[in-house]
Structure formats: C-alpha cells, structure tokens
Amino acid sequence: MSSQNNKSLTTIASLNKLKSESKKFTCLTAYESTMASVISDAGIDVILVGDSLGMVVQGHDSTLPVTMDQLIYHLECVVKGNKSSHIMADMPFMSYSTDDLGFENATKLMQSGAHSIKIEGGEWICKMANTLAERGIPVCAHIGLTPQAINRIGGYFVQGRDTDKHDLMIAEAKALESAGAAMLLLECVPDALAESITSQLNIPVIGIGAGAKTDGQIMVVHDLLGISCLEKPPKFVKDFMSEAGSIKEAIQLYDISVKSGIFPAEEHTFF
Ligand code: KIV
Numbered sequence: 001m002s003s004q005n006n007k008s009l010t011t012i013a014s015l016n017k018l019k020s021e022s023k024k025f026t027c028l029t030a031y032e033s034t035m036a037s038v039i040s041d042a043g044i045d046v047i048l049v050g051d052s053l054g055m056v057v058q059g060h061d062s063t064l065p066v067t068m069d070q071l072i073y074h075l076e077c078v079v080k081g082n083k084s085s086h087i088m089a090d091m092p093f094m095s096y097s098t099d100d101l102g103f104e105n106a107t108k109l110m111q112s113g114a115h116s117i118k119i120e121g122g123e124w125i126c127k128m129a130n131t132l133a134e135r136g137i138p139v140c141a142h143i144g145l146t147p148q149a150i151n152r153i154g155g156y157f158v159q160g161r162d163t164d165k166h167d168l169m170i171a172e173a174k175a176l177e178s179a180g181a182a183m184l185l186l187e188c189v190p191d192a193l194a195e196s197i198t199s200q201l202n203i204p205v206i207g208i209g210a211g212a213k214t215d216g217q218i219m220v221v222h223d224l225l226g227i228s229c230l231e232k233p234p235k236f237v238k239d240f241m242s243e244a245g246s247i248k249e250a251i252q253l254y255d256i257s258v259k260s261g262i263f264p265a266e267e268h269t270f271f
Helices: 011-021 033-041 068-081 101-112 124-135 147-155 163-179 191-200 247-259
Strands: 027-028 048-049 086-090 116-120 139-144 183-187 205-208 216-219
Touching: 027 247, 033 048, 033 068, 033 247, 048 068, 048 124, 048 216, 068 086, 068 101, 101 116, 101 124, 116 124, 116 147, 124 139, 124 163, 139 163, 163 191, 183 191, 191 205, 216 247
Parallel strands: 027 048, 027 216, 048 086, 086 116, 116 139, 139 183, 183 205, 205 216
Antiparallel strands: none
C-alpha cells in the first residue's frame, strides 16, 4: 500500500512536544491492516490496538474474553498497515495480574511492533509502570472508567463525581506520572476533573468521555463510523460518517475537529 503522508513516526517525544505547545493530538482504535493504513494516512497521531476488539470485532459484551494471542494477532495486522502513527497496544484482562506476567506480556507486545502499551488501574499499577518504564517500555496508564473492572464497578458510569473519588483520581494520576508512566488515559470523567489532571501533569493526557481539555482524544473507530456495537452509543460518541463522503473523510474530519477544538463539544461532555 502506498503512503499518502510524509509524516515522520509519532513518538512519545513528539507527543510531549505537542503538549508543551498546547497542541491537541488524535488517537483512534484499529484492529486490522487496511483500517490502520487509512487512519495513519489521515494523520491520526496514535493508533490503539484496544481490547475493545472483544466487543466491536468479536461480538462479546465486554473486553474480558480477549486473550494475549488475539491481541498480538490484531497488533501484527495493524503494524503492517501503519505508516507514521504511534502504535499503542492494550494489555488484555489479567495479562498483567502479577509483575512477572506483566513484564513478559508487555515484552511480547513490543516485540510484535507496539511502540507503547496500555494498562488499566490506579495506584496498584504504579509498580508495573515503573518496572516497564525502567526497562524501556512506555506505559499509558488508563484510569477513570476501566472496562476490565466492569464487574466490580457495576456499569459504564462516569467516575470521579464525588469528592473522595475526585481526590483519589488526582492522587492516582500524580502517582502514576511519578512512577514513570509516559501517558495517562482518562475514560468517562467530568470535564473539570479531566482539566485539573491534565494541567497538573507533565505527561500527555488522552481523554474519552473526559471533555475537551485533555491533550489528546481517543475514540473507538466503529463509533466514529456510526457502526457502534451498542444500541445507544454513549454521550461522548460522535458519528463523523454522517457528515462525510468516505471513511477516510470521516477520519480526517475527526482529526481536524479535535485539533481545532470543535470536538468534543458540550453535548459530548460530562460535567
Ligand atoms: O480498548 C479500547 O478501545 C480502549 C479505549 C476505549 C480507550 O481502551
């Protein structure tokens, strides 16, 4: 497949630079080569090979059934199509339940072509973020609504609205940065809390359902294309395909909308 953009590879350093210049960046999920190629050509900075593949590709009702082997298979497909995007790979449910297991599985993802890995959790993943960072593996720590813990949380709710949770999330974000996390991802968090965390951290903060103030935005590509697997897509989802003539145009529209500050709008934001 021929490359249509001459961008150099997006790295942790280039994402840090964007943050320091107060410029927004974009992230999208992908699970296979052709879509990864279109996404990368459209100028999306980060591709996440997310465990959301359990829901949007495999048809499960949660991300829990996704295995390491399946994640690696999809990661290898994405790597083949990618041109210049930074590829982040999700660590599936229980693939980092102990330090040794986490180290072994993160290594497998990096050796399969990931540029960074993402793990869900708060304070308890600090040690792993530190171990991996010290060994050269950039870690994105995912806090707020963490879908792998859906059975404990009890549903897909906004996180951090009460004072205790609000303060805990700020403390966790700071602890993860101190531990060596290279990025933070906030899912389903009120706008003001996401803004506060983003301004207090030096590392890039990515949001989904976390308002417009985070450094980067992420969406599941199926949601962006209006083919969400959910009967009623969450409030933070926008169907960009309804305003575009092709999949590539829809992805470019998302990219421009985030980078110009049009998306997410108030109607996509939790307060
Ligand atoms: O797996 C995934 O797609 C994710 C995003 C929703 C952030 O974790």
